[in-house]
Amino acid sequence: GENVGLHLPTLSVQEGDNSIINCAYSNSASDYFIWYKQESGKGPQFIIDIRSNMDKRQGQRVTVLLNKTVKHLSLQIAATQPGDSAVYFCAALPQAGTALIFGKGTTLSVSS
């Protein structure tokens, strides 16, 4: 199976700072990872994904880094804004065709 965890349950930053949220996974066979943002009372919202044949992928203000050696994943948010305040989950796909397995979540609070 897959066990996905996060290092810190909460992260507080000032507006404009860069945020880094970390995640660890257990199954070395997992080959696809996604970061989701979830606002209160809503479903998960896709942020960015990465396949295991890559170690970095960039989106708009977000970057995902994958270190397969230590089975670690991180999400970097540049110039964090108050609208980025939410719970962030990493998810892993243990094998093709199965369901995503979610980590525990980090609550990001951005103060202005």
Next chain:
Amino acid sequence: GAVVSQHPSRVICKSGTSVKIECRSLDFQATTMFWYRQFPKQSLMLMATSNEGSKATYEQGVEKDKFLINHASLTLSTLTVTSAHPEDSSFYICSARGSEENYNEQFFGPGTRLTVL
């Protein structure tokens, strides 16, 4: 991306009654749908996987007779919570996957808040 809807968005029911939650893929055909449950301040926990036209596969610890899943068409899956109790109160979220070629893509619904009194 593809759109997945859920109905109702929130429901309150009395203990002992049954509640049906619908999950629809609006602009694509979903060969596989997943049901997750999320308790307050916790992560999404996979309950079951349903494939169109076949029986759902339940995760360990999830009672299949209590959480009835029907995936009768390529655009609709339903989750029925039978004889609901207060401990079933939770946020239920479905997701849908389209073609087998894009097996990695899962599109999530907005969730259904169930409160059992």
